[in-house]
Amino acid sequence: MQENRSIPVMDVLIAVLLIAAGVASAMSARHLGKSVLEPIGPGAFPLAGSFLLIALSLLVIWRAVRVGTTKSNVDEFKPRPGMAVLALALTCAYFLVMQLEWLSFRWATVGYVTLLTAALFDWQPRKLPAAIVSGLIMGLGLTYAFTQVLYVDLPS
Amino acid sequence: MEFLLPAIANVFTPMPFLMMLLGTTIGIVVGAIPGLSGGMVIALTLPLTFFMESTHALILMVSMYVGSTSGGLISATLMRMPGTPAALMTILDGFPMAKRGQPGRALGFGIMASFAGGMVSWLFLALLSPPLAEIAVRFGPYEIFSMTLVALMLISAVSAGSMIKGLLSGFLGILVSMVGVDPSSGALRLTFGVPDLETGFRLLPVILGMLVMSQVIGDIVNINQPIERVQTSFRSMFMSMNDLRRQWTNILRSSLIGTWIGILPGIGGTTAAIASYTTARNFSKTPEKFGTGTEDGIVAAETANNAAVNGALVPLITLGIPGSVIDVLLLGALIIHNLTPGPLLFQDSPEVAYGIIAGALVANVFMFIFMILGTPIIARLMYVSRAYLIPPIIVFCVIGAFAQGNRLFDVWIMLAFGVLGFLMMKAKIPTGPFVIGYILAPIAETQLRSGLMVYDSSFLPLLTRPVSAAFLVIAVLTLFWPFLMKRRKAPTAPAHLEDE
Amino acid sequence: MKLMRLAAFAAALPIVFGAASAALADYPEKPIKLIIPYRAGGGSDSLARTMQAAIEKHKLLPVPLVVTNIDGAGGAIAARRVKDTKPDGYTFLQIHNGLFSMVATNKLGFDLSELKPVAMTTQSCIYVAVPSTMPWKSFEDLVADAKANPGKFKASDNIGGITHFSWLQIMKATGTEIGMVQAGGTAKRFAQMKGGHTHMAQMSPGWIKRGGDELRGLLWLGPERDPAAPDMPTALEKGIDVTSCLNRRFWAPKDTPQEAVDYFANLLKQAMATEEMKAYHKKTGSHIVIKTGAENEKAIEKEVAGFRAVAPMVLKAMGIN
Numbered sequence: 006m007q008e009n010r011s012i013p014v015m016d017v018l019i020a021v022l023l024i025a026a027g028v029a030s031a032m033s034a035r036h037l038g039k040s041v042l043e044p045i046g047p048g049a050f051p052l053a054g055s056f057l058l059i060a061l062s063l064l065v066i067w068r069a070v071r072v073g074t075t076k077s078n079v080d081e082f083k084p085r086p087g088m089a090v091l092a093l094a095l096t097c098a099y100f101l102v103m104q105l106e107w108l109s110f111r112w113a114t115v116g117y118v119t120l121l122t123a124a125l126f127d128w129q130p131r132k133l134p135a136a137i138v139s140g141l142i143m144g145l146g147l148t149y150a151f152t153q154v155l156y157v158d159l160p161s
Numbered sequence: 162m163e164f165l166l167p168a169i170a171n172v173f174t175p176m177p178f179l180m181m182l183l184g185t186t187i188g189i190v191v192g193a194i195p196g197l198s199g200g201m202v203i204a205l206t207l208p209l210t211f212f213m214e215s216t217h218a219l220i221l222m223v224s225m226y227v228g229s230t231s232g233g234l235i236s237a238t239l240m241r242m243p244g245t246p247a248a249l250m251t252i253l254d255g256f257p258m259a260k261r262g263q264p265g266r267a268l269g270f271g272i273m274a275s276f277a278g279g280m281v282s283w284l285f286l287a288l289l290s291p292p293l294a295e296i297a298v299r300f301g302p303y304e305i306f307s308m309t310l311v312a313l314m315l316i317s318a319v320s321a322g323s324m325i326k327g328l329l330s331g332f333l334g335i336l337v338s339m340v341g342v343d344p345s346s347g348a349l350r351l352t353f354g355v356p357d358l359e360t361g362f363r364l365l366p367v368i369l370g371m372l373v374m375s376q377v378i379g380d381i382v383n384i385n386q387p388i389e390r391v392q393t394s395f396r397s398m399f400m401s402m403n404d405l406r407r408q409w410t411n412i413l414r415s416s417l418i419g420t421w422i423g424i425l426p427g428i429g430g431t432t433a434a435i436a437s438y439t440t441a442r443n444f445s446k447t448p449e450k451f452g453t454g455t456e457d458g459i460v461a462a463e464t465a466n467n468a469a470v471n472g473a474l475v476p477l478i479t480l481g482i483p484g485s486v487i488d489v490l491l492l493g494a495l496i497i498h499n500l501t502p503g504p505l506l507f508q509d510s511p512e513v514a515y516g517i518i519a520g521a522l523v524a525n526v527f528m529f530i531f532m533i534l535g536t537p538i539i540a541r542l543m544y545v546s547r548a549y550l551i552p553p554i555i556v557f558c559v560i561g562a563f564a565q566g567n568r569l570f571d572v573w574i575m576l577a578f579g580v581l582g583f584l585m586m587k588a589k590i591p592t593g594p595f596v597i598g599y600i601l602a603p604i605a606e607t608q609l610r611s612g613l614m615v616y617d618s619s620f621l622p623l624l625t626r627p628v629s630a631a632f633l634v635i636a637v638l639t640l641f642w643p644f645l646m647k648r649r650k651a652p653t654a655p656a657h658l659e660d661e
Numbered sequence: 662m663k664l665m666r667l668a669a670f671a672a673a674l675p676i677v678f679g680a681a682s683a684a685l686a687d688y689p690e691k692p693i694k695l696i697i698p699y700r701a702g703g704g705s706d707s708l709a710r711t712m713q714a715a716i717e718k719h720k721l722l723p724v725p726l727v728v729t730n731i732d733g734a735g736g737a738i739a740a741r742r743v744k745d746t747k748p749d750g751y752t753f754l755q756i757h758n759g760l761f762s763m764v765a766t767n768k769l770g771f772d773l774s775e776l777k778p779v780a781m782t783t784q785s786c787i788y789v790a791v792p793s794t795m796p797w798k799s800f801e802d803l804v805a806d807a808k809a810n811p812g813k814f815k816a817s818d819n820i821g822g823i824t825h826f827s828w829l830q831i832m833k834a835t836g837t838e839i840g841m842v843q844a845g846g847t848a849k850r851f852a853q854m855k856g857g858h859t860h861m862a863q864m865s866p867g868w869i870k871r872g873g874d875e876l877r878g879l880l881w882l883g884p885e886r887d888p889a890a891p892d893m894p895t896a897l898e899k900g901i902d903v904t905s906c907l908n909r910r911f912w913a914p915k916d917t918p919q920e921a922v923d924y925f926a927n928l929l930k931q932a933m934a935t936e937e938m939k940a941y942h943k944k945t946g947s948h949i950v951i952k953t954g955a956e957n958e959k960a961i962e963k964e965v966a967g968f969r970a971v972a973p974m975v976l977k978a979m980g981i982n
Contacts, residue, residue: 015588023333030336033351038980040346042820042841043613046980047343047350050606054336061329068325082385089381089583096555096576104569118552125384125548135549143553151560211701301858302842342734345843346979347821349734349768356741356770360733499703501848505855509848565700566738567731607843614842615815615858 016069020062027062031055088125095121115144165287168515172220172523177516180221185524188228189531192235193539195242195388196380196547199229201373201554203490207497208365208561215498216513220520222494223474226487227279227524228531230430230470234271234463235536236543239264240388244543247430247469250438250462257454270404270456271463272532274412278464279525281416282423282471287518290507294479294514297504302612303623305480307632309605312426312482314639316597326590334598337362344603345610357570364493366562366575367599371592372486373558374579377551379586384547404456411441411460419465423472427597429485430466437465471521478506478514482601486593489600491517688921692725694752698739700732708783708909708941709755712929715937721928735759735821737769740912744775748914750921753779757909758964762823765968766976773965776912778957780926782933783909785947786883787824788893789831790864790876792854800880800899803861804835811838817850817862818842821979824863827882827905829971834901841978851876863905866946882906889946907947908964910957926953 030051037048099117102108108116119140126132172181191202203225210218233248238255251271258267300308316331340351341361352358415437422433441461442451451458473484474491481502483489495502495513506514562575582592616622624630695713699705709728716722731739736756740763743754754776763769789800797803807814818825818841825841832839842859844850850862855875868876869890881893882905896903911929913922932938933949942949952960 013588015584019584019588019590023329026333026336029353030339030351033353034339037348037350040980041977042346042843043610044618045610045613047346047348048980050602051336051339051351054332054339054602058329058332058336061325061332064325065329082383082387084382085384086382088384089378092381092551093378093576093580100559100569100572100576114556118556121552121555122548125381125551126546132548139549139552143556147556147560298852299856301856302853343979344845345820347735347766347768347819348979356738360738363733497700501846501852503852505848505852566733567729607845611843611853614840617812617840 012073013069016065020065020069023062024059027055027059031059091124092121095124111144111148113144114147115140118143164511164515165518168512168519169522171216171512171516172519176214176217177220177520180217181224181520181524181527184221184224185228185527185531186535188225188230189232189235189528189535190228190539190542191225192229192232192245192248193543194545194550195236195240195244195543196376197550197554198245198372198376199226199233199247200245200487200490201376202229203487204365204368204372205554205557205561207368207490207493208564210494211497211564215495215500215510216516218494218498219491219513219517220524222491223517223520224524224527226470226491227467227521227528230466231272231275231279231463231528231532232539233466234275234459235268235532235539238267238271238459239540240543242388247434247466248462249431250434250466251459253438253452253462254454254456254458257452258456258459261454266456267454267459268536270408270459272529272536273405274408274415274460274463275467275532276525276529277412278416278419278466278468279471279521279528281413282420282468283518283522283525285420285424286471286474286521290475290479290514290518293475294504294507297479298508300480300504300628301626302608302615303626303629304632305482306605306608306612307623307629307636308426308480309482309601309608310636311632311639313598313601313605314636315425316427316594323589326588327594330585330590330592331594331598334595334600335602337367337595338599338602339606344607357568360566362574362578363565363571364496365565366571367578368490368493368596369558369561370575370578371582371596373554374575375582375586375592377554377558378579378583380547380551388544408456408460411457412464414444415441415461415464416468419468420472422465423469423484424475426476426480426482426484427601429473429487430469433465433469433472434462437461467525471525474517474521477502478517479504481506482604483597486596489596492600688750688918688924689722689724691751692727693722693750693925694727694729696739696743696752696754697728697730698732698736698754698756699730701730704785704907704945705755705757705909706730707945711937711941712932715935716928716932718937719931719935721931735763735768737763740776741770743912743914744771746914748916748918750913750917750924752914753925754912755909756912757823757907758968759823760910761961761965761968762821762826762975764965765826765972766821766979773961775915777915777917777922778961779911779913779922779953780929781908781910781950781952781957781960782929783942783947784883784906784950785866785909785945786881786887786904786906787827787863787865788869788878788882788890789861789880790854790868790872790878791861792857793875793877794857795860795877797877797879800894803879804837807835807837807839812840814861815840815842815859817844817853817859819845819850821975823905823907823968825975825978826968826971827863827903829974830903830905830967831896831901833971834903865907869946887946908950908960910961 034048034051034055037046039046095117099113102113103110119136122136122139123133171177187202188199191197192199203222206222229245230247233243233245234251236242236244237248237251238259241252241256243249243252255267255271313331341359343350349359418437418440419433422436423429438458438461441457442448445457473488476482476484477488477491483492492502500506500510500513558575559572562571565571585592695709697706697709713726713728716726731742736759740754740756740760743752746752764773791797816828816839818828820841820843828841844853847865847868853859854862866889869878878890878893881887881895882903883895884904886895930951933951
């Protein structure tokens with residue numbers, strides 16, 4: 006039983022991240038003044054929130070190190086973190102081409118949906134036509150629906 | 162009554178009826194597809210309602226809420242996956258019964274229970290809300306503050322997984338909500354000198370990231386997840402009179418538990434299903450049968466999660482406090498349509514307040530009909546490959562995040578919260594408390610500070626005003642609830658499927 | 662028959678004028694963007710969208726007018742965006758005098774001279790209301806009671822907003838001390854008063870009708886009495902030198918060509934003359950008040966000075982010293 010014990014890395018990672026966030030916001034909130042209308046002022050809630058966040062994060066780290074975790078649920082399938090990284094990279098590229106105004110929402114979306122769908126199917130050639138159709142429907146169809154029917158602004 | 166009957170009649174006029182039809186159908190289908198949840202589709206719908214009439218928008222969203230809570234039982238029973246988190250407890254008995262060769266019977270019990278739970282709790286919604294709003298008009302800043310405090314305590318205390326992690330998530334949400342303009346004084350805070358942050362982290366980018374994008378990243382990681390199939394035959398989907406006679410106490414009890422947990426602000430369907438399932442087992446003469454495919458378990462879980470839907474609408478329309486995470490989105494829809502959620506909604510826009518109540522009723526009836534007739538079709542739709550679904554969902558997230566402020570900055574924020582939410586789920590930190598904290602903290606802070614302005618900087622009225630004092634006591638009790646409950650045995654839900 | 666032809670002629674008139682001014686230069690040759698610094702569905706947004714529909718219907722502009730909402734930070738985000746865009750005459754901003762409150766409290770982040778005023782079109786004055794459960798029948802009653810009990814009475818308000826400035830001006834002029842309580846928009850102020858937690862608030866003119874017999878208007882803060890409430894005296898009549906109105910103006914980036922500015926100002930005038938815009942102003946209880954050029958600039962100067970005079974007190978309430 007005891008052999009299975011391990012430190013949950015993700016818990017520690019998140020806790021450290023949150024401590025950093027807590028410290029940063031506490032530093033920022035420290036400079037906020039007091040209001041003449043009420044005794045609390047704009048700084049009190051963010052300060053209290055930051056301290057509690059830091060305290061709870063420390064507690065999580067302490068528990069992670071002291072108690073650890075027993076690996077109980079073994080996934081019966083292979084997780085694909087690489088696929089998620091690829092998808093995120095594609096997504097960032099999608100945002101960037103719109104941000105830099107290289108492509109309009111319409112064509113950026115056609116390309117993005119086609120590529121991501123194909124990637125999620127592990128680039129199987131027989132799924133490629135379906136991916137392209139999906140991309141065209143999303144890019145052209147959504148642009149039409151949102152700008153002509155619903156009047157929602159889209160990234161230009 | 163003078164408003165309710167016309168409101169129900171209004172749902173049957175073309176446009177609202179179409180919205181109800183669309184909402185319920187989409188809700189059921191999305192609820193049935195694992196990896197998509199009701200919260201996701203309602204969050205994605207929110208930006209689409211910008212230019213709809215407010216009553217239509219709310220009817221659409223309430224119908225989706227009702228539909229998605231019910232649709233989850235199909236995949237829970239046939240695939241052993243909760244199509245939507247609220248269907249979690251349905252797996253325990255629904256799947257074994259289906260595997261035993263009685264999928265029709267398992268689905269039939271689930272559908273009937275959902276319908277019954279919805280109807281009983283609807284009575285509470287319709288009868289309780291108007292008088293409650295009447296009382297709540299008198300509530301001052303301190304009463305609302307104390308009430309919000311109860312909600313904040315509840316969500317972290319009752320959330321699945323560890324309480325510390327629930328609180329951690331809640332406080333992170335609180336801190337995120339503080340960025341930008343202080344709602345009490347107009348002063349800027351926590352912007353770190355970044356001008357774009359002066360808007361703060363807005364509702365849509367945050368919610369779409371936390372609730373939808375995070376889930377999508379999780380779905381991509383799990384893209385190889387095999388899907389279990391049960392031989393499907395849909396005979397004997399109706400409960401017999403005999404079944405009903407055996408189940409009516411269970412239905413009534415589970416409805417009451419579901420409605421009550423729904424009414425408690427901040428927690429909804431999943432918690433309701435867990436509580437009602439546990440209670441049903443404690444009351445049962447044959448508790449050992451729970452988890453092996455007993456009808457009592459299916460009925461308890463499905464009655465309660467649907468009852469919670471209507472229960473959770475009570476605090477939303479009477480107090481402007483969301484009764485569950487999905488209600489946060491309905492609250493957002495009200496605000497986007499320039500309506501002030503709270504007790505005056507009944508006075509200012511009765512057509513919207515009663516429209517929500519009427520929509521819930523009609524959607525529940527339609528859900529029953531559609532589920533009975535459509536389940537065989539939905540059962541096939543559930544197996545659609547996620548590779549087709551994921552890219553369009555991300556594109557909808559982009560549109561939604563962009564639409565609120567016309568800035569690509571918000572789209573990046575959405576992605577950042579998506580990654581954060583995913584990491585949190587990996588660390589078994591529930592995202593529900595984050596969303597509730599994010600929504601409730603600004604209410605709590607402004608009300609407390611307004612209270613200080615009303616009562617000349619004195620905190621004392623928090624304790625001397627009876628309603629406020631009572632809520633404070635409940636808040637403290639709630640904080641200690643987990644320690645009291647620890648002695649009881651409760652079936653634990655996997656932490657990543659937290660409340661919605 | 663004759664009548665119809667006459668009507669058609671009248672409807673065609675603005676097109677002729679529009680075409681005439683467009684002929685002066687190639688301007689405008691692409692869509693003109695109108696930025697609204699608040700979210701869709703609010704007062705600023707509905708004015709812009711009604712105007713856009715009216716301009717389209719009467720064909721006042723040969724190119725499309727695109728309304729875009731960029732909300733956040735009380736309008737500062739949008740104002741900054743407009744300031745930084747290319748001054749080519751294709752981007753305009755519509756914002757009310759909340760802009761000046763940001764100038765006075767240093768929240769805008771740049772100098773007002775970075776924006777070029779185009780025109781003021783709409784004025785919607787504010788009034789002091791009390792719940793009808795309060796005994797005060799006139800503003801003098803309120804002042805007398807407030808003087809006898811300094812700090813006892815509370816007003817629901819939006820701290821840092823324009824009504825906060827006018828409260829401070831009123832308190833200064835009458836020598837009273839009224840406690841400010843944060844509520845938010847007018848609907849929330851109404852809710853707070855109705856709950857019996859506060860005793861007064863400044864409300865927008867739409868509430869004269871909407872508030873029904875639950876509200877009693879005591880003091881009109883417009884320059885003269887309003888037809889919607891002819892019995893409500895103005896502050897000026899009472900010898901209190903305070904006016905407070907929501908003045909909606911249009912702006913452009915600083916270096917926008919004067920030609921484009923004049924063209925757009927003229928377009929606004931034509932739009933305000935349409936039946937649609939008249940109906941809109943009537944519905945919202947506001948009035949069409951057109952000011953351009955030097956007249957507009959003078960009015961702006963006066964308003965900014967009014968905000969600056971009480972700004973230190975507002976900053977104190979915001980916790981900024």
